[in-house]
Amino acid sequence: MIHIEDMCKVYRMGDIEVRALDHVSLRVDAHEFVAVVGPSGSGKSTLMNMIGCLDTPTSGRYLLDGMEVSSMNDNQLADIRNFKIGFIFQGFNLLQKLNALENVELPLIYQGIHARERMERAAEALELVGLGDRLFHRPSELSGGQQQRVAIARALVSKPPIILADEPTGNLDTKSGADIMRMLKELHVKGNTIVLITHDKEVAMQAKRMIRIQDGKICDDRAVV
Amino acid sequence: MGFLQAYKMAVKSIRSNKVRSFLTMLGVIIGVGSVIAAVGFAQGSTKSITDTIQGMGTNLIQISITGRNSNRNVTYEDLAAFAAENSEEITAVAPQVNAAMTVKHGTKNTETSINGTSPEYETIRNVHVQAGRFLLQLDVDYMQKVAVLGTAVVNELFEDADPIGQSVKINGQVFKVVGILEEKENGQTDSQDDQVIIPVTVAQRLGRATVIRNFAVQAATPEAVDSVMSKLNSFLEKIYKDTSTFRVFNQAQMLSTLNNVTGTMTVVLAGIAAISLIVGGIGIMNIMLVSVTERTREIGIRKAIGAKKRNIMVQFLIEAVIVTGIGGLLGVAVGVSVIRFVIGIMDIVPEVYSIPWILLSFGISLIIGVLFGLFPAYKAASMNPIEALRAE
Numbered sequence: 238m239i240h241i242e243d244m245c246k247v248y249r250m251g252d253i254e255v256r257a258l259d260h261v262s263l264r265v266d267a268h269e270f271v272a273v274v275g276p277s278g279s280g281k282s283t284l285m286n287m288i289g290c291l292d293t294p295t296s297g298r299y300l301l302d303g304m305e306v307s308s309m310n311d312n313q314l315a316d317i318r319n320f321k322i323g324f325i326f327q328g329f330n331l332l333q334k335l336n337a338l339e340n341v342e343l344p345l346i347y348q349g350i351h352a353r354e355r356m357e358r359a360a361e362a363l364e365l366v367g368l369g370d371r372l373f374h375r376p377s378e379l380s381g382g383q384q385q386r387v388a389i390a391r392a393l394v395s396k397p398p399i400i401l402a403d404e405p406t407g408n409l410d411t412k413s414g415a416d417i418m419r420m421l422k423e424l425h426v427k428g429n430t431i432v433l434i435t436h437d438k439e440v441a442m443q444a445k446r447m448i449r450i451q452d453g454k455i456c457d458d459r460a461v462v
Numbered sequence: 463m464g465f466l467q468a469y470k471m472a473v474k475s476i477r478s479n480k481v482r483s484f485l486t487m488l489g490v491i492i493g494v495g496s497v498i499a500a501v502g503f504a505q506g507s508t509k510s511i512t513d514t515i516q517g518m519g520t521n522l523i524q525i526s527i528t529g530r531n532s533n534r535n536v537t538y539e540d541l542a543a544f545a546a547e548n549s550e551e552i553t554a555v556a557p558q559v560n561a562a563m564t565v566k567h568g569t570k571n572t573e574t575s576i577n578g579t580s581p582e583y584e585t586i587r588n589v590h591v592q593a594g595r596f597l598l599q600l601d602v603d604y605m606q607k608v609a610v611l612g613t614a615v616v617n618e619l620f621e622d623a624d625p626i627g628q629s630v631k632i633n634g635q636v637f638k639v640v641g642i643l644e645e646k647e648n649g650q651t652d653s654q655d656d657q658v659i660i661p662v663t664v665a666q667r668l669g670r671a672t673v674i675r676n677f678a679v680q681a682a683t684p685e686a687v688d689s690v691m692s693k694l695n696s697f698l699e700k701i702y703k704d705t706s707t708f709r710v711f712n713q714a715q716m717l718s719t720l721n722n723v724t725g726t727m728t729v730v731l732a733g734i735a736a737i738s739l740i741v742g743g744i745g746i747m748n749i750m751l752v753s754v755t756e757r758t759r760e761i762g763i764r765k766a767i768g769a770k771k772r773n774i775m776v777q778f779l780i781e782a783v784i785v786t787g788i789g790g791l792l793g794v795a796v797g798v799s800v801i802r803f804v805i806g807i808m809d810i811v812p813e814v815y816s817i818p819w820i821l822l823s824f825g826i827s828l829i830i831g832v833l834f835g836l837f838p839a840y841k842a843a844s845m846n847p848i849e850a851l852r853a854e
Binding site: 286289291312315318332334343347395 | 474759762766773847848
């Protein structure tokens with residue numbers, strides 16, 4: 238599913254070169270539940286941007302679902318993000334002016350899907366995360382946990398092969414965080430591939446496989462027991 | 463993503479920022495409104511001047527015989543025959559014998575201009591009767607002593623009584639009043655209203671004038687005026703063998719000079735107003751740029767979940783075009799109201815609504831929306847999603 242080979246990402250800050258990713262190779266198969274852990278500045282955010290096709294690597298290859306992503310242009314990357322990846326962010330990243338339903342519809346709009354089908358699928362996705370009765374609430378009218386569930390519905394609605402969650406519990410209280418993790422585990426059981434990025438070991442332990450990253454290198458990769 | 467969807471998004475965003483959207487529009491409203499009002503005013507003034515000139519008679523050519531010729535003079539019959547030959551270009555010819563004479567009724571009398579002519583004069587010079595009748599060909603042929611009075615003469619001689627059917631004395635001869643002319647200049651003395659029209663044949667005998675020195679010729683269309691003039695020149699040259707003994711002139715020359723002046727005035731006024739339209743456009747660009755900065759995060763989210771550059775660009779562009787489009791429409795309404803209620807009611811100049819200028823200024827406002835929306839839209843579309851997502 239995800240096949241990264243010898244990937245480097247180098248940032249230039251004046252004269253200083255920062256090697257955010259240093260010859261990283263990684264393989265994630267379908268139906269895996271992987272947690273990427275590491276302290277801040279370790280390069281895990283960069284890795285997440287790479288996996289999420291939000292950025293292009295300096296060198297190395299990236300095959301996503303059999304497609305060569307590393308050489309794609311902006312428009313192609315937008316399509317990959319749209320069809321292949323469902324994002325869940327730490328800060329929810331919902332559009333405040335749209336209600337829950339409209340927020341979930343958004344990825345489908347960019348796929349050019351008609352209004353009726355869009356609404357049905359968005360409502361279905363919200364139903365799935367237990368917000369069937371909150372379709373027309375705006376993010377400001379929802380709790381943090383509910384907002385994150387809207388974000389999960391948005392990530393699921395276009396049925397992408399990969400769900401990419403960046404610190405999904407970081408802004409939530411313990412109970413809501415646990416809810417979200419339970420939901421992710423359910424999604425995994427249903428067959429979704431999930432990549433979870435976190436600095437919280439407790440959270441990471443709930444995945445099936447844990448990859449530890451430090452100074453731009455993978456220093457540990459093992460199954461969670 | 464369809465156009466309709468982009469339109470819906472744009473409307474949503476405009477509506478969620480009502481005050482700001484309105485203030486943005488204001489520049490366009492004032493711009494479009496002032497272009498339309500300025501052009502309306504300029505064209506109104508043009509109209510009032512051309513109306514005056516055309517009131518003297520459209521397509522009018524004057525012939526005046528200034529010298530003498532031993533052999534023969536051009537007669538009314540000569541010109542009538544010439545007109546019949548060129549009937550496609552000449553619609554009418556009227557002779558004119560003018561003299562200043564005293565007109566009497568009862569004990570009252572007034573010095574006025576006696577105008578001996580034929581029935582054609584009515585259409586050629588655009589002088590119509592408000593009561594009674596104009597001259598008839600019979601009056602001319604049988605030398606009937608009938609008179610059509612201008613309102614200034616009526617005011618002098620008749621006070622409140624109805625002059626039609628009454629008699630007046632011109633140079634001692636008795637004339638029957640058959641008609642009263644329409645008032646053109648408030649019945650003032652020494653104006654077009656201060657005249658008496660009588661049959662040309664009668665006027666010739668009254669003034670002992672064997673030669674008719676003035677003719678009015680009406681061309682069929684303004685375009686025919688030049689060609690008729692040159693034909694008249696060569697026709698008269700054949701008779702007189704000398705170009706200095708006659709003169710052919712018209713009012714079209716005057717009109718075209720005038721049109722040049724007022725045309726320039728229209729363009730200058732519209733140009734000044736157009737500057738405010740451009741200022742309005744810059745206002746839109748300014749607000750749109752602020753909006754892009756403000757919505758950086760929104761753009762980042764949209765891009766992260768799959769919006770292409772084009773989608774973002776179209777969204778912002780449509781927003782700009784809708785704002786200017788609505789502004790443009792309101793501007794048209796403002797401009798038309800200014801013409802209707804300010805220029806119209808104050809009666810400064812006639813109300814003129816120039817459809818081409820209305821469409822043009824509205825079109826320009828839309829173009830301004832596109833042009834000044836383009837840069838902010840491009841800026842928004844080119845944002846790096848990672849950085850945009852990090853923005854607060």
